[in-house]
Amino acid sequence: MGDFSNPFDLFESLFEGMDGRSRQSWDGAMNGEDEYYSLVLNFKEAVFGVEKEIEIRRLEKCGTCDGSGAKPGTKSSRCNTCGGQGRVATQTRTPLGIFQQSMTCSSCNGTGETRTPCSTCSGDGRVRKTKRISLKVPAGVDSGSRLRVRNEGNSGKRGGSPGDLFVVLEVIPDPVLKREDTNILYSCKVSYIDAILGTTIKVPTVDGMVDLKIPSGTQPGSTLVMAKKGVPLLNKKNMRGDQFVRVQVEIPKKLSSDERKLIEELSELSKGKTAAGMR
Missing domain, CATH: 2.60.260.20 (Urease metallochaperone UreE, N-terminal domain)
Structure with missing residues (x-):
């Protein structure tokens, strides 16, 4: 292992x-x-x-040959190219003088010997x-x-x-959870009512489904932090990143007559508070 x-x-x-x-x-x-x-x-x-x-x-x-590369039962002989040294010297003439380099002998591949090759390898x-x-x-x-x-x-x-x-x-990436280094990113949707009043929702994490409290007055685009619900640090299993949950507030495109009436009453109440606060 x-x-x-x-x-x-x-x-x-x-x-x-x-x-x-x-x-x-x-x-x-x-x-x-x-x-x-x-x-x-x-x-x-x-x-x-x-x-x-x-x-x-x-x-x-x-x-078959125990790694020697030679056919069993045969004897090796000294390489004529390198004289048994396994290396040959080459010279190159340059404007700065003669440059000499030692290289592996291509005839014997550095062994200094020639032999009958093993038929298996x-x-x-x-x-x-x-x-x-x-x-x-x-x-x-x-x-x-x-x-x-x-x-x-x-x-x-x-x-x-x-x-x-x-x-x-x-x-393979996860279809729901996005990883950034040791942190996990996730986006959730809540209704505008839940954003105003607050609620608790189930959120997927690498540890499974976990309860997440949405505080009252949560603004659209807010990011909530779930500490130590991210990825463990490499070779430090006791240390983990966080999971960041971005809250998307859903605004309904259509309202029933009762819902519109309540929203209008809430709007009038809000305007009344604003006017009172300016006096």
Whole structure:
């Protein structure tokens, strides 16, 4: 199972190789390539985390030649191109002088030896196989997040270290709740009567339906905050964002005669209060 206790595992691969180190050592050992896998999560799986079992195809050590790349029973000989060094030097003449560079020998691929290739792996020393891996996705991930599983990439050559597995996440949006970083956005509709008098409504959250109190006198477009009903912070499950509820006040397009009469009486009462307050 992958270990994601270190948050930097999600991002540190971006800086690999910037120190100039080669994936191949001087003795011909070559580190394995990283493998990538795309995983689709639903909205709540991304919010709260989930355990998934995935199936990947990767290069593993050939069982026929035990990773050597040579046909069993045959002997290797020293490479004539590099003299058994595994590397060759090239020179380039520039206006600043002669530039010399050491490169992996293309004849022996850095082994320093030539051999009869294994018929199973065609001399690569590796064959592609399927493996199932248990993956723990932490709470708070989002589309584009990358999880790193160390040493679960392609096998190295000639004793080289295996590569890593990077799982790239894609999250399916929720049709009702909108996510912005660690916060959740939701819009609700209330009648103008409920906005004036106040009420309690049921609101969907990632935790399920929750009661939300609409205070009396709530204005159209007001935003109410439901604390700690948002998304957990990555690797900090005890800390969560908030849910913001934007209130839309519905004004009826048509009124019955009784409703119009009551509204007109309320209007006259309001005008009377305003006039009294100006005296």
